[in-house]
Amino acid sequence: MFKSFATLLALVSALTLSSCTSGEPNPNASETLQQKDSLVLYSGRSEELVQPLIEMFEQESGITVEVRYAGSAELAAQLLEEGENSPADVFFSQDAGALGAVSKAGLFSTIPSELTSQVDKQYSATDGSWVGVSGRARILVYNTAKVSDLPVSVFDLAKPEWKNRIAIAPTNASFQSFVTAMRVVEGEAATTSWLEAMKSNAVIFEKNDAILNAVEQGVVDAGLINHYYWFAKAKEIGKDKMKSKLAAFESNDLGNLVNVAGAGIISDNSASRAFVDFLLSNKAQTFFAEQTAEYPLVAGIDIVEGLTPLTDVRNPKVDLSDLDTLDETLELIRAAGLI
Amino acid sequence: MRKPPALLKALGIVAALAALIPVGYLFFRLGAGSEKAIEELFRSRTIELLFNTTLLVVSVTLTALVIGFLQAWLTTRTNLGFGALFAVLATLPLAIPSYVMAFSFTATFPSISGFWPSWLVLSLATSPYVFLAVSAALVRTDASSEEVARTLGLTKWQVLVRVTWPQVRPAATASSLLVALYTLSEFGAIAILRFDTFTRAIYNAYRLSFDRTAAAALAVVLVLLTLVVIWFERRYRGDYLSISPASQKRVRISLGKARPLAVTGLLFIAVVAVGIPLYSLVNWSIIGSSTADLSQILEALLGSVSLAVLAGVAITVFALAIALWIVRYPTKLGRFVELSVWANHALPAIVVALALIFLGANLFPWLYQTTALLIFAFLILFLPNALGTMTTPIAQVPKSLEDVANSLGVKGNRSIFKVVLPIAAPGILAGAALVALTVLKELPATLLLRPTGTETLAVRLWSATEELAFSQAAPYALLLVVLGGLPALALNRQARKALSEVGK
Numbered sequence: 001m002f003k004s005f006a007t008l009l010a011l012v013s014a015l016t017l018s019s020c021t022s023g024e025p026n027p028n029a030s031e032t033l034q035q036k037d038s039l040v041l042y043s044g045r046s047e048e049l050v051q052p053l054i055e056m057f058e059q060e061s062g063i064t065v066e067v068r069y070a071g072s073a074e075l076a077a078q079l080l081e082e083g084e085n086s087p088a089d090v091f092f093s094q095d096a097g098a099l100g101a102v103s104k105a106g107l108f109s110t111i112p113s114e115l116t117s118q119v120d121k122q123y124s125a126t127d128g129s130w131v132g133v134s135g136r137a138r139i140l141v142y143n144t145a146k147v148s149d150l151p152v153s154v155f156d157l158a159k160p161e162w163k164n165r166i167a168i169a170p171t172n173a174s175f176q177s178f179v180t181a182m183r184v185v186e187g188e189a190a191t192t193s194w195l196e197a198m199k200s201n202a203v204i205f206e207k208n209d210a211i212l213n214a215v216e217q218g219v220v221d222a223g224l225i226n227h228y229y230w231f232a233k234a235k236e237i238g239k240d241k242m243k244s245k246l247a248a249f250e251s252n253d254l255g256n257l258v259n260v261a262g263a264g265i266i267s268d269n270s271a272s273r274a275f276v277d278f279l280l281s282n283k284a285q286t287f288f289a290e291q292t293a294e295y296p297l298v299a300g301i302d303i304v305e306g307l308t309p310l311t312d313v314r315n316p317k318v319d320l321s322d323l324d325t326l327d328e329t330l331e332l333i334r335a336a337g338l339i
Numbered sequence: 340m341r342k343p344p345a346l347l348k349a350l351g352i353v354a355a356l357a358a359l360i361p362v363g364y365l366f367f368r369l370g371a372g373s374e375k376a377i378e379e380l381f382r383s384r385t386i387e388l389l390f391n392t393t394l395l396v397v398s399v400t401l402t403a404l405v406i407g408f409l410q411a412w413l414t415t416r417t418n419l420g421f422g423a424l425f426a427v428l429a430t431l432p433l434a435i436p437s438y439v440m441a442f443s444f445t446a447t448f449p450s451i452s453g454f455w456p457s458w459l460v461l462s463l464a465t466s467p468y469v470f471l472a473v474s475a476a477l478v479r480t481d482a483s484s485e486e487v488a489r490t491l492g493l494t495k496w497q498v499l500v501r502v503t504w505p506q507v508r509p510a511a512t513a514s515s516l517l518v519a520l521y522t523l524s525e526f527g528a529i530a531i532l533r534f535d536t537f538t539r540a541i542y543n544a545y546r547l548s549f550d551r552t553a554a555a556a557l558a559v560v561l562v563l564l565t566l567v568v569i570w571f572e573r574r575y576r577g578d579y580l581s582i583s584p585a586s587q588k589r590v591r592i593s594l595g596k597a598r599p600l601a602v603t604g605l606l607f608i609a610v611v612a613v614g615i616p617l618y619s620l621v622n623w624s625i626i627g628s629s630t631a632d633l634s635q636i637l638e639a640l641l642g643s644v645s646l647a648v649l650a651g652v653a654i655t656v657f658a659l660a661i662a663l664w665i666v667r668y669p670t671k672l673g674r675f676v677e678l679s680v681w682a683n684h685a686l687p688a689i690v691v692a693l694a695l696i697f698l699g700a701n702l703f704p705w706l707y708q709t710t711a712l713l714i715f716a717f718l719i720l721f722l723p724n725a726l727g728t729m730t731t732p733i734a735q736v737p738k739s740l741e742d743v744a745n746s747l748g749v750k751g752n753r754s755i756f757k758v759v760l761p762i763a764a765p766g767i768l769a770g771a772a773l774v775a776l777t778v779l780k781e782l783p784a785t786l787l788l789r790p791t792g793t794e795t796l797a798v799r800l801w802s803a804t805e806e807l808a809f810s811q812a813a814p815y816a817l818l819l820v821v822l823g824g825l826p827a828l829a830l831n832r833q834a835r836k837a838l839s840e841v842g843k
Contacts, residue, residue, distance in 0.1 A: 040791070046802050047802050048802065048803065048811075066791050066792065067791070067792075068708075068791040069802060070786045070787060071546070071786075073545065073546035073547065073549070074545075074546065074689070074783075074786065074787060076549055077545050077546070077549060077551075077689075077693060078693070078696055078787055080549065080551070081693050081696040081697040081700065082696060082697075082700035082701070083700070083701065085700045085701050085704060086700060087700070087704075087707070087708065098549075101549035171530075171543060171547065173546075173547065176547060204452070204533060205533075206530055206531060206533055210445070213446075213449065214449050214450075217449055219449045219450050326547060326548050326549075330543075330547060330548050334384060339535070339543065
């Protein structure tokens with residue numbers, strides 16, 4: 001029985017192999033841009049957030065948008081499997097890592113520079129394959145009743161006094177981007193010793209919001225999260241009910257890394273470009289600032305009350321395009337026994 | 340011996356080929372980077388994952404078997420009291436998606452994580468599979484042999500082990516197989532409770548490093564583990580005993596002093612498995628300012644129900660064909676079809692979904708992102724659930740009845756429709772209900788393969804928790820549980836039907 005099973009397996013895999021054709025490269029180049037009045041968007045950002053924005057865009061442009069919502073990483077995996085035959089026009093991702101993976105596979109068209117130039121270079125791909133749309137800062141959240149001496153640097157959290165007091169989410173993409181930045185800037189040795197210290201000091205969570213809840217409930221004293229989770233929770237239960245506060249680390253500290261949500265064009269046409277242009281418009285940028293408390297990446301937009309301006313966030317100088325080396329980071333995190 | 344009708348064979352072979360698609364895809368991915376795959380497999384971490392996964396599967400399966408069997412025996416054979424109520428309580432965890440159960444546990448006890456809570460949640464979430472299968476078997480078997488054994492001087496315990504157990508063994512092992520493979524493929528609860536298994540590692544490989552080769556390497560190990568589990572089940576299943584429905588009045592076994600203990604135990608399990616999740620869901624709904632809009636909820640409800648019904652019908656047709664084939668016309672080919680259908684049941688849904696994305700987008704663009712392809716994915720994922728539930732009732736229809744029908748002029752295979760299906764119909768409906776229930780709770784494949792714009796309750800629930808608004812997630816979760824409760828209760832009624840027909 002098992003033998004015949006193996007035979008059939010071989011048959012099926014042979015079939016799959018022979019029927020897989022590698023796609024031709026996109027023959028768009030400098031020809032006239034294809035005009036389209038409909039758009040397929042793969043959105044790694046949630047429907048609750050994005051749908052009102054889509055309706056604004058549809059009204060303004062007359063372009064019909066079909067949106068497919070799922071996790072950014074799942075959509076990236078989906079795009080990789082679809083290859084050249086993807087029905088998607090634009091990929092709107094929650095984080096730079098998923099954009100990097102799709103970019104690496106060569107599935108993005110270069111975005112025109114009049115679009116990318118609206119955003120500070122440090123928040124987009126260096127090769128112009130994707131553009132940053134909104135930013136989030138890594139930050140320390142702490143329970144005010146439990147923490148009095150704030151750490152100056154994220155490296156202070158490696159000290160013994162933080163044993164079992166700091167929460168991290170090693171499987172979370174934002175945490176991994178931060179560790180990747182640490183690896184790129186400080187080197188493997190320093191990163192490994194920090195991770196090993198975290199193995200004994202840290203309480204592990206799956207997601208940022210779980211960390212925030214645990215800090216709020218006093219289960220753990222402090223945690224490393226993205227800044228907007230705190231503002232979202234404050235919006236849900238009321239700012240005065242929050243038992244935790246946010247604190248940045250010292251200037252240029254890696255703990256202050258600013259990462260982005262961004263968009264890339266899969267199929268270059270008038271509708272795709274109009275949508276990316278819209279994401280960078282005052283209207284959309286203000287929308288993100290108000291709805292999610294994220295940082296608008298185009299200059300001159302107001303940010304949510306109580307948030308430090310992006311120009312004052314003492315974030316380290318890191319090329320976000322270097323943060324797509326998640327494999328090597330994962331190796332370090334795994335070697336330290338954190339996932 | 341008669342030959343299986345061509346239709347049965349055709350349906351069975353289509354299902355087997357469908358089941359082999361994900362496995363074929365995995366080998367294709369491995370072929371694209373075999374060196375890296377081998378490297379991935381020969382790491383100390385793989386051994387650790389193997390250990391964790393085995394530990395969880397064995398412990399959850401044994402626990403669910405013990406819980407489910409005791410619940411079934413207590414509620415059908417003893418003077419426990421409130422048997423019908425306890426049966427409902429034992430069934431209800433089936434309506435709660437394991438990720439909702441895990442989430443409600445962490446919301447109630449924030450500091451829990453690792454092996455023990457994972458073991459607890461999965462054992463409670465899966466014990467209804469065993470409970471329902473064993474209840475149905477117990478209700479249908481003749482209790483008179485137990486009474487004979489008692490009069491011959493065997494103790495209650497000896498009767499349980501030597502007389503009762505052999506009668507329900509095929510049902511118990513078949514449902515344990517479902518439990519074991521469910522545990523192997525579980526991701527949501529494991530991720531929330533942070534216990535590393537192969538499935539979690541596979542998801543991480545896809546989602547964190549976009550490393551499809553590493554994911555495929557780990558998934559192939561998972562398929563091999565599945566084959567080992569299936570081999571064990573085949574070995575210990577025992578023979579199906581075809582039985583005539585019991586018609587005489589039952590004598591209930593007196594529990595004596597153990598009765599309060601049994602009642603307390605069952606109540607405790609119900610509180611943990613049903614009480615905590617429901618309490619937590621209702622609590623979220625109250626705490627947050629729920630803003631979920633009614634038309635959205637209705638749209639999601641409609642999406643969930645129509646997918647569940649479509650998939651339930653489609654999968655039932657295939658499952659019936661295969662069950663009839665392997666029970667009534669045992670052939671080598673039939674056994675191979677059954678094996679291949681089961682072989683990928685432990686694969687995480689994301690693997691099956693990505694295989695169909697790869698195939699759909701590149702070869703069948705007209706099928707890609709259609710309801711048809713999604714139903715096809717459900718067929719691959721959940722055919723074994725239906726098969727596991729339907730095989731026993733079909734096998735229990737006495738062959739002699741078919742012979743009688745034939746002698747009365749029903750020609751050849753038509754006795755299947757005239758005799759076998761009508762008698763086994765309740766069991767077949769139970770299988771369909773189970774599949775519909777499973778489809779209701781499914782998330783990863785639905786998310787990746789659904790037609791753009793199709794909404795289900797599970798998708799809405801996911802999308803609300805992504806935005807961190809638990810208050811918004813709660814109504815969807817509650818509705819999902821309530822909706823899931825319907826087929827779950829139907830299943831329970833079905834399992835106990837003969838009991839109420841006979842009377843107390």
